[in-house]
Amino acid sequence: MNEIFAEKTPEFADVLAAAARIARHAHVTPVLRSRTLDALAGAELFFKCENFQRAGAFKFRGACNAVWSLSGDEAPRGVVTHSSGNHGAALALAAKTRGIPAHVVVPEGAVKSKLAAIEAYGAQLNFCAPTMAAREAMAAQVQARTGATLVHPFTDPRVIAGQGTAALELASEIDNLAVVLAPIGGGGLIGGTAIAIAGCAGGTRVVAAEPDGADEAWRSLQGGVRVTEHSPKTVCDGLRGTLGEINFTLLRRYGVDILRVSDDDTLAAQRLLAERMKIVAEPSSAIVLAAVLRHRDRFAGQRIGLIITGGNVE
Amino acid sequence: MNEIFAEKTPEFADVLAAAARIARHAHVTPVLRSRTLDALAGAELFFKCENFQRAGAFKFRGACNAVWSLSGDEAPRGVVTHSSGNHGAALALAAKTRGIPAHVVVPEGAVKSKLAAIEAYGAQLNFCAPTMAAREAMAAQVQARTGATLVHPFTDPRVIAGQGTAALELASEIDNLAVVLAPIGGGGLIGGTAIAIAGCAGGTRVVAAEPDGADEAWRSLQGGVRVTEHSPKTVCDGLRGTLGEINFTLLRRYGVDILRVSDDDTLAAQRLLAERMKIVAEPSSAIVLAAVLRHRDRFAGQRIGLIITGGNVE
Numbered sequence: 001m002n003e004i005f006a007e008k009t010p011e012f013a014d015v016l017a018a019a020a021r022i023a024r025h026a027h028v029t030p031v032l033r034s035r036t037l038d039a040l041a042g043a044e045l046f047f048k049c050e051n052f053q054r055a056g057a058f059k060f061r062g063a064c065n066a067v068w069s070l071s072g073d074e075a076p077r078g079v080v081t082h083s084s085g086n087h088g089a090a091l092a093l094a095a096k097t098r099g100i101p102a103h104v105v106v107p108e109g110a111v112k113s114k115l116a117a118i119e120a121y122g123a124q125l126n127f128c129a130p131t132m133a134a135r136e137a138m139a140a141q142v143q144a145r146t147g148a149t150l151v152h153p154f155t156d157p158r159v160i161a162g163q164g165t166a167a168l169e170l171a172s173e174i175d176n177l178a179v180v181l182a183p184i185g186g187g188g189l190i191g192g193t194a195i196a197i198a199g200c201a202g203g204t205r206v207v208a209a210e211p212d213g214a215d216e217a218w219r220s221l222q223g224g225v226r227v228t229e230h231s232p233k234t235v236c237d238g239l240r241g242t243l244g245e246i247n248f249t250l251l252r253r254y255g256v257d258i259l260r261v262s263d264d265d266t267l268a269a270q271r272l273l274a275e276r277m278k279i280v281a282e283p284s285s286a287i288v289l290a291a292v293l294r295h296r297d298r299f300a301g302q303r304i305g306l307i308i309t310g311g312n313v314e
Numbered sequence: 315m316n317e318i319f320a321e322k323t324p325e326f327a328d329v330l331a332a333a334a335r336i337a338r339h340a341h342v343t344p345v346l347r348s349r350t351l352d353a354l355a356g357a358e359l360f361f362k363c364e365n366f367q368r369a370g371a372f373k374f375r376g377a378c379n380a381v382w383s384l385s386g387d388e389a390p391r392g393v394v395t396h397s398s399g400n401h402g403a404a405l406a407l408a409a410k411t412r413g414i415p416a417h418v419v420v421p422e423g424a425v426k427s428k429l430a431a432i433e434a435y436g437a438q439l440n441f442c443a444p445t446m447a448a449r450e451a452m453a454a455q456v457q458a459r460t461g462a463t464l465v466h467p468f469t470d471p472r473v474i475a476g477q478g479t480a481a482l483e484l485a486s487e488i489d490n491l492a493v494v495l496a497p498i499g500g501g502g503l504i505g506g507t508a509i510a511i512a513g514c515a516g517g518t519r520v521v522a523a524e525p526d527g528a529d530e531a532w533r534s535l536q537g538g539v540r541v542t543e544h545s546p547k548t549v550c551d552g553l554r555g556t557l558g559e560i561n562f563t564l565l566r567r568y569g570v571d572i573l574r575v576s577d578d579d580t581l582a583a584q585r586l587l588a589e590r591m592k593i594v595a596e597p598s599s600a601i602v603l604a605a606v607l608r609h610r611d612r613f614a615g616q617r618i619g620l621i622i623t624g625g626n627v628e
Contacts, residue, residue, distance in 0.1 A: 030344045032366060051592040052346060278365040278594040278625030311592030 009246055009253075012199030014161035015168055015192065018065040022162060025064050025097045029053055029166070031173055036276045041292050042300045046177065048170040048307045051281055055121070057238075057310030058166050058189060059090035059153075065162030066151040067094040075100050077147035082128075082135035084110035084118075085238060086310055087153035092123035103148055105138045107131075113314065154188030155244035164192025170305050171201040178302035181288040183309055184208035184217050184258060185239035187247025193307065194254035204305075208251075208258045209291035211236045211266065217243040218258040221251060235263045238284030238310065265290035273308070280311040323560055323567070326513030328475035329482055329506060332379040336476060339378050339411045343367055343480070345487055350590045355606050356614045360491065362484040362621045365595055369435070371552075371624030372480050372503060373404035373467075379476030380465040381408040389414050391461035396442075396449035398424035398432075399552060400624055401467035406437030417462055419452045421445075427628065468502030469558035478506025484619050485515040492616035495602040497623055498522035498531050498572060499553035501561025507621065508568035518619075522565075522572045523605035525550045525580070531557040532572040535565060549577045552598030552624065579604040587622070594625040 032047045050058035067079060078101030081091050088104040095102035102123035106115060107130035115125060128138035143150055151159060166189075167180055180197055184190045190208045197204050210218050214232035226248045232240040243251075250256075263283070270286035273279050288306045292299050346361045364372035381393060392415030395405050402418040409416035416437035420429060421444035429439060442452040457464055465473060480503075481494055494511055498504045504522045511518050524532050528546035540562045546554035557565075564570075577597070584600035587593050602620040606613050 030346070032344070035368070049592075054349065056592060274594050278363075278370060280588050280592040280594060 008157060009249055010157040010161040010192070010195060012195055014157070015164035015196045015199065018061070018158070018161040019165045019168055021068045022061055022064040022165065025054070025094070026061055026165070027053055028169055031170060032277060032279070034277045037272065037289070042296055043292065044303045045292065046170065046174045046303065046305045047277065048166055048305060049279060050166055050307060050309050051279060051285060051311030055086070055090045055093045056312045057086040057090065058163060058307065059086040059310070060093060061165050062156070062159035062162035062188060062192070063087065063090035063094040063151065064097065066156055066158040067091070067098050067100070069158045070149060074149050077149070078102055079151050080139055080142045080146070080148040081105070081151045081153060082139045083153045084114055086312055088123070089114070089117045089121060091151055092118045092121035096122050101146070101148065103142045103146065105135050105142065107135065111314070154186030154241060155246050157246070160188050160191045160246070160250070161195070162192065163189045164196035166307055167193040167196040167305070168200060170307070171197060171204065174303070174305060176303055177201060177204045177305045179205045179207050179299065180305040180307070181207045181209055181291060182307040183236070183239055183284055183287050184210045184243070185284070186241035187217060187243045187251065189307065189309065190256060191247045191250035194250055194256050198254055206254060206256050207291070208256055209261050209287045210258050211239055211287065212260050212262050214239055215260050217251065218260055220248055221258060236266060236284040236287055238282060239287070259291045259295060261287050261290045261294060265294055269293065279308070280313060281308050282310045282313055285309040285311070322471060323563055324471040324475040324506070324509060326509055328471070329478035329510045329513060332375070332475040333479045333482055335382045336375055336378040336479065339368070339408070340375055341367055342483055345484060346591060346593070348591045351586065351603070356610055357606065358617045359606065360484065360488045360617065360619045361591065362480055362619060363593060364480055364621060364623050365593060365599065365625030369400070369404045369407045370626045371400040371404065372477055372621065373400040373624070374407060375479050376470070376473035376476035376502060376506070377401065377404040377408040377465065378411065380470055380472040381405070381412050381414070383472045384463060388463050391463070392416055393465050394453055394456045394460070394462040395419070395465045395467060396453045397467045398428055400626055402437070403428070403431045403435060405465055406432045406435035410436050415460070415462065417456045417460065419449050419456065421449065425628070468500030468555060469560050471560070474502050474505045474560070474564070475509070476506065477503045478510035480621055481507040481510040481619070482514060484621070485511060485518065488617070488619060490617055491515060491518045491619045493519045493521055493613065494619040494621070495521045495523055495605060496621040497550070497553055497598055497601050498524045498557070499598070500555035501531060501557045501565065503621065503623065504570060505561045505564035508564055508570050512568055520568060520570050521605070522570055523575050523601040524572050525553055525601065526574050526576050528553055529574050531565065532574055534562055535572060550580060550598040550601055552596060553601070573605045573609060575601050575604045575608060579608055583607065593622070594627060595622050596624045596627055599623040599625070
């Protein structure tokens with residue numbers, strides 16, 4: 001078996017199982033359209049609005065699948081993760097739906113409103129120094145103390161399968177998409193999206209949008225080796241994570257293309273989404289529209305699905 | 315026949331006919347929910363999102379019904395209205411869907427971005443002094459010159475019937491609403507809403523939300539005489555119009571209640587809609603949520619429909 005297939009990766013059946021598992025808890029989000037944006041892009045755009053998902057982002061899907069995948073023995077000991085962003089809030093809310101404890105490791109100095117959201121869902125905050133090593137050490141410590149299950153924001157197979165349910169819904173509702181675009185940070189969403197689309201919409205390509213200033217996934221695909229040295233500089237705070245190993249495997253297995261996008265284009269797209277579609281989207285979401293508008297020729301005349309991942313802005 | 319019934323007012327059949335007439339052109343807008351807002355209100359809230367309507371507001375429904383109601387003789391001469399706001403843009407777009415001319419009378423000094431939107435839909439702008447008398451005189455002049463049909467923003471029965479289709483869709487999709495709330499300015503939306511709800515959801519009450527600083531409709535109902543002396547002071551720029559005669563008739567016929575709301579409450583509700591529902595709503599829309607949150611006891615535990623009328627903000 002090829003080395004890149006050595007790790008257990010989720011499959012289409014896992015996405016279907018996730019969809020069934022989260023159905024009672026997650027929203028089936030609407031697919032919105034805008035004639036103005038269609039005209040700007042010269043294409044038919046279908047926006048899968050995960051900014052309307054519970055806790056404000058697609059992250060709830062993966063977190064919810066992980067929480068409801070726990071065995072009867074594991075569940076009472078709760079879950080733990082390190083994330084001060086959408087995954088932290090999503091896992092806190094997911095744990096609340098099952099009535100189990102959630103521990104979220106957050107760096108000192110994290111944005112207060114985000115911490116307040118995590119606490120409002122009933123999770124316990126654990127502060128640590130703002131480095132990845134300190135976060136992982138603190139998470140391991142919480143795990144050892146409480147017996148909680150670690151739910152990594154993007155490498156956990158249950159999380160990846162859960163994220164795939166957004167594309168599953170999109171492709172079930174909208175026929176004949178030529179392309180589905182999703183942003184890429186650590187690669188949980190794009191991994192799940194690739195699995196879902198391959199399973200239910202074979203003719204549809206999957207394309208990722210990545211910030212110019214955090215393009216380690218693009219460089220990883222170019223070089224054929226996962227880049228882990230990475231100093232992200234981008235307004236897309238949800239896309240600063242470093243591509244995971246399992247996520248790199250999925251990108252290659254499913255032939256996902258990556259388009260790089262400047263922050264200026266992304267911020268312009270965010271304004272268009274507010275002015276023309278009347279939705280609040282994070283820069284990390286708006287990047288997919290920016291990619292389509294920047295690569296007009298590539299998408300012209302096609303039916304394009306865009307996953308608007310979240311709407312949690314300051 | 316009672317004097318207040320003397321004018322020809324639209325009926326439920328007119329709303330149904332409007333729904334059929336505009337079906338090929340207008341969006342069936344989504345009904346969104348938010349558990350956070352439900353918890354804040356202590357009620358089940360169903361938001362009919364007309365900010366996702368074409369041209370960004372429910373106004374397209376009424377304008378479209380008026381345009382497509384024109385006879386084959388009338389249509390080629392076009393339509394005319396006086397409105398620098400959503401109705402002007404909506405009528406311009408509606409005329410475009412039928413390929414007929416639109417003339418929009420606007421006051422000198424009107425917001426440039428709004429005028430740009432009206433022109434982008436292909437309408438011809440006619441500038442006049444910023445008084446109601448000047449607007450009406452200019453509209454009459456355009457009518458005389460072109461033979462265009464006047465489509466008043468809120469007293470035209472075709473417009474009122476068209477606006478009622480939003481509530482028709484809402485009540486068709488969501489059962490057992492105790493109340494439907496809509497904002498009141500000139501009274502076109504609330505009139506159509508009252509007709510639609512009486513026709514298809516007999517047990518549902520209709521309540522209007524009106525700014526404290528533009529409460530002439532509330533005073534009209536209190537005194538039993540339509541108040542036309544009116545110096546509106548409110549951030550809700552869509553609700554500054556003076557209640558029309560036909561609209562007053564409809565308010566009384568259908569027993570519509572009016573709740574007055576402060577601008578501060580409305581702006582707080584607008585922020586909640588952005589932060590919690592991830593939608594861009596005008597203050598003139600957010601006022602309905604403000605009314606529910608201010609009158610918590612009145613709505614507690616009930617299923618409440620709220621018409622979010624538009625999302626055209628600067």
